[in-house]
Amino acid sequence: MSEPFVNKVAESGLITLDLEKYYPGAATAVFDMKDHLFMGMILKEKDFREALKNLDWSIYQDKNVALFCSADAIIPVWAYMLVAAYLQPIAKEIVMGDEKELHKQLFLKNLAAINVNEFTDQRVVIKGCGETPIEDFVYMEITKLLRPVVKSIMYGEPCSTVPVYKKR
Numbered sequence: 001m002s003e004p005f006v007n008k009v010a011e012s013g014l015i016t017l018d019l020e021k022y023y024p025g026a027a028t029a030v031f032d033m034k035d036h037l038f039m040g041m042i043l044k045e046k047d048f049r050e051a052l053k054n055l056d057w058s059i060y061q062d063k064n065v066a067l068f069c070s071a072d073a074i075i076p077v078w079a080y081m082l083v084a085a086y087l088q089p090i091a092k093e094i095v096m097g098d099e100k101e102l103h104k105q106l107f108l109k110n111l112a113a114i115n116v117n118e119f120t121d122q123r124v125v126i127k128g129c130g131e132t133p134i135e136d137f138v139y140m141e142i143t144k145l146l147r148p149v150v151k152s153i154m155y156g157e158p159c160s161t162v163p164v165y166k167k168r
Helices: 045-054 077-087 099-112 136-146
Strands: 014-017 028-032 064-068 093-096 123-127 152-157 160-166
Touching: 028 099, 045 077, 064 077, 064 099, 077 093, 093 099, 099 136, 123 136, 136 152
Parallel strands: 014 123, 028 064, 064 093, 123 152
Antiparallel strands: 152 160
8 A cells, every 4th residue: 555645845834925926016107207398308497387287197096106307307306396296196106216116116015014923933935936027126125024033934936945044
């Protein structure tokens, strides 16, 4: 009689954390200050204020917005503040920076919402590959968040892990 198959991975008590679950998926938009500058280079206060007043802000409704200037222009701080004042009541989130910075900040916000106490004294495997490419900063951030509470952190798949941290 053969011995029953034992799934050692399932019995190991490892918790697999898939970072794709925290990938920002909400709609995004960009607000490029350049589009509202005189000749794409100079901010004229009166014209700028008028342009903002007449802008159809509904295109930013419930979106995460990246606020930046792609032109090599000197933009006074109050101009960014003014745009933020228009966006704040309608946008989901506003981030100072380009689309890449917006994505990064949203990902960090999603990770920060994790209740790390759920992982207290657990052995955690951070899933290493998947359908969605995850940037390196995400792996570093999750390590910073989990290290104070977990028993161990590993990278990869439960059947083949690379040890990252072990509580002594």
